[in-house]
Amino acid sequence: xDADMKESILGALENVIDPELGIDIVNxxxxxxxxxxxxxxxxxxxxxxxxxxPLGPIIVDQIKTVLSELPEIKDVDVNIVxxxxxxxxxxxRYAKMALGIR
Numbered sequence: 001x002d003a004d005m006k007e008s009i010l011g012a013l014e015n016v017i018d019p020e021l022g023i024d025i026v027n028x029x030x031x032x033x034x035x036x037x038x039x040x041x042x043x044x045x046x047x048x049x050x051x052x053x054p055l056g057p058i059i060v061d062q063i064k065t066v067l068s069e070l071p072e073i074k075d076v077d078v079n080i081v082x083x084x085x086x087x088x089x090x091x092x093r094y095a096k097m098a099l100g101i102r
Contacts, residue, residue: 001036008070009034009042016062019055023098025063029090032081040074042067047086056080 013031014024025031025046033045044063048056064076088101096102 001034005036005072006034009036009067009073012066012070013044013063015066016059018049019058020053021049021099023091023095025059027092027095028086029092029095030086036073040072041077042073042075043077043079045079045081047081047084049086051082 010026010031013034014026016025017023018025018028018030021028028049030048031044031046034042035045036042044067048059060078060080063078067073067076088096091099091101
């Protein structure tokens with residue numbers, strides 16, 4: 001996958017908003033890796049803000065919806081991992097400012 005495609009995927013993922021925090025999953029630091037194979041299967045490795053996050057399935061559905069709009073992507077596989085655990089230091093400066101975190 002080239003850098004432009006990775007940038008397109010990350011740009012699309014910025015449209016996936018965590019319903020509880022109101023910030024996108026990229027700026028929250030929830031997306032750990034994006035990859036796409038030669039068949040157009042996009043694999044997203046990510047975490048959630050907490051182990052028992054009830055909104056995980058909603059976020060996964062949103063990811064599949066926004067990535068389906070990219071013509072190069074034929075299928076999406078979302079792999080939720082718990083290691084490394086998410087913490088507020090993973091957020092972008094933008095997300096920290098929006099949430100009032102220093």
